[in-house]
Amino acid sequence: MSMGARKKPVEGSKAELSYELLRSRILDGTYGPGYRLVMDQLARETGVSTIPLREAVRRLQSDGLVEVVRNIGARVAVFDSVQVEHTLNVLARLEGYATAICAPRMSPAQVQVSREINERMKEALEEFDPTAFTALNREFHFSLYRHCPDEHLNALLESEWARLDHMRRSTFTYVPGRARRSVEEHDHLLGLIEAKADAAEIEDAARAHKIATAAALHRATAH
Amino acid sequence: MSMGARKKPVEGSKAELSYELLRSRILDGTYGPGYRLVMDQLARETGVSTIPLREAVRRLQSDGLVEVVRNIGARVAVFDSVQVEHTLNVLARLEGYATAICAPRMSPAQVQVSREINERMKEALEEFDPTAFTALNREFHFSLYRHCPDEHLNALLESEWARLDHMRRSTFTYVPGRARRSVEEHDHLLGLIEAKADAAEIEDAARAHKIATAAALHRATAH
DNA sequence: ATATCGCAAATCGTACATGATTTGTCCAAG
DNA sequence: CTTGGACAAATCATGTACGATTTGCGATAT
Numbered sequence: 001m002s003m004g005a006r007k008k009p010v011e012g013s014k015a016e017l018s019y020e021l022l023r024s025r026i027l028d029g030t031y032g033p034g035y036r037l038v039m040d041q042l043a044r045e046t047g048v049s050t051i052p053l054r055e056a057v058r059r060l061q062s063d064g065l066v067e068v069v070r071n072i073g074a075r076v077a078v079f080d081s082v083q084v085e086h087t088l089n090v091l092a093r094l095e096g097y098a099t100a101i102c103a104p105r106m107s108p109a110q111v112q113v114s115r116e117i118n119e120r121m122k123e124a125l126e127e128f129d130p131t132a133f134t135a136l137n138r139e140f141h142f143s144l145y146r147h148c149p150d151e152h153l154n155a156l157l158e159s160e161w162a163r164l165d166h167m168r169r170s171t172f173t174y175v176p177g178r179a180r181r182s183v184e185e186h187d188h189l190l191g192l193i194e195a196k197a198d199a200a201e202i203e204d205a206a207r208a209h210k211i212a213t214a215a216a217l218h219r220a221t222a223h
Numbered sequence: 224m225s226m227g228a229r230k231k232p233v234e235g236s237k238a239e240l241s242y243e244l245l246r247s248r249i250l251d252g253t254y255g256p257g258y259r260l261v262m263d264q265l266a267r268e269t270g271v272s273t274i275p276l277r278e279a280v281r282r283l284q285s286d287g288l289v290e291v292v293r294n295i296g297a298r299v300a301v302f303d304s305v306q307v308e309h310t311l312n313v314l315a316r317l318e319g320y321a322t323a324i325c326a327p328r329m330s331p332a333q334v335q336v337s338r339e340i341n342e343r344m345k346e347a348l349e350e351f352d353p354t355a356f357t358a359l360n361r362e363f364h365f366s367l368y369r370h371c372p373d374e375h376l377n378a379l380l381e382s383e384w385a386r387l388d389h390m391r392r393s394t395f396t397y398v399p400g401r402a403r404r405s406v407e408e409h410d411h412l413l414g415l416i417e418a419k420a421d422a423a424e425i426e427d428a429a430r431a432h433k434i435a436t437a438a439a440l441h442r443a444t445a446h
Numbered sequence: 447a448t449a450t451c452g453c454a455a456a457t458c459g460t461a462c463a464t465g466a467t468t469t470g471t472c473c474a475a476g
Numbered sequence: 477c478t479t480g481g482a483c484a485a486a487t488c489a490t491g492t493a494c495g496a497t498t499t500g501c502g503a504t505a506t
Binding site: 039050054074 | 487488489490
């Protein structure tokens, strides 16, 4: 038999594709907060039937990205600014732990990659580019715990970041004075990792870093 | 119109009921780890059709309780002891935070309820009843952050505890020497809450408490 | 003993029927 | 002429039955 690249779409059930499609459209803002997900409409639009779409919506429901009401339908979740603050605080604890257990596993080369990302954040800071800054910030933190031995923790982090990305669509959150301090704290954190500091110390630093972001946002919004 | 209590089963779609049924059966061990969830079979057994069951399985998939493979089916997730340790560590961080933000909101009466639960744990300890002890332990911690203002955090805690309960089916985890220290730490924690201690201090205590449990388990299993 | 063919079982997807909710219209009262 | 309510029709979520496709296993033939 020919062993050439077959047209085998191994990862391509309609339910799976629909899930990724809807998810990406929610996260990139195509379906904003409160948007109503109508099955028949989506079915015609995407060319699949309603059943795979229903299954996709169910997964999104457990992900917390949509809210489903019986006999009414599904809407993409809507968040207010206090929930942004809550999510930041939860992320602080999760990230602190993840960063701490991954720190000993990081090679010097990987630390260097993270450091370069932080340098690019400084550039974005110089050029007043909040969007790029935010994206790089996420990239920076994920670079710290990419090789986390706990897969479920990784899934949690991914999920919380996704929620956060989506929330930024409703309430734009960028505290001007905070960005400069943020990159400094990143440098400090990298220093601790390179110095093979104690796990508890690294965890404290990483947690405090994001708690500070949440606090800055708190002061900026609910003055 | 009569406004008396109608027989309105507001929460009663077949998809919802199927979800709760499957979930409870997974958590109480009826469907053990690795159990194969066959749609047609479940459909005949429960009297509903396959579609509501599919939706239920999708939600369980995002909950991390079942694993779905394309064209193969769904199996109940199987965990090993290291994942128990991971989950305990994640729970430690989440519980620490939740306990800290709920502490100022607790009334003396609520503290008293928690204290009574801890007293019952001491009784279970005297009578060598690990099962009751474990159940009470969960009840104790939930009593501390029942009125959490962050609903999503509550959902996360519920989810992680559910995972833990299910894991205990595979690997029975009870470290004899740990239980006595545990109730002492509970008393200490309650003292901090009553004394209106600093949030950071309470968080540290609650986190350290569960980290110690994880560490004890680590020593007991992978000696 | 190995390989190939074929059957059984279960998942995946579609079309259709049903029931609940919302909307829109018409009529009547003020 | 405006307002309020009731009835009707459309819209959409929910559930069922059925067909299509894939996987896994066993039997048969070489």
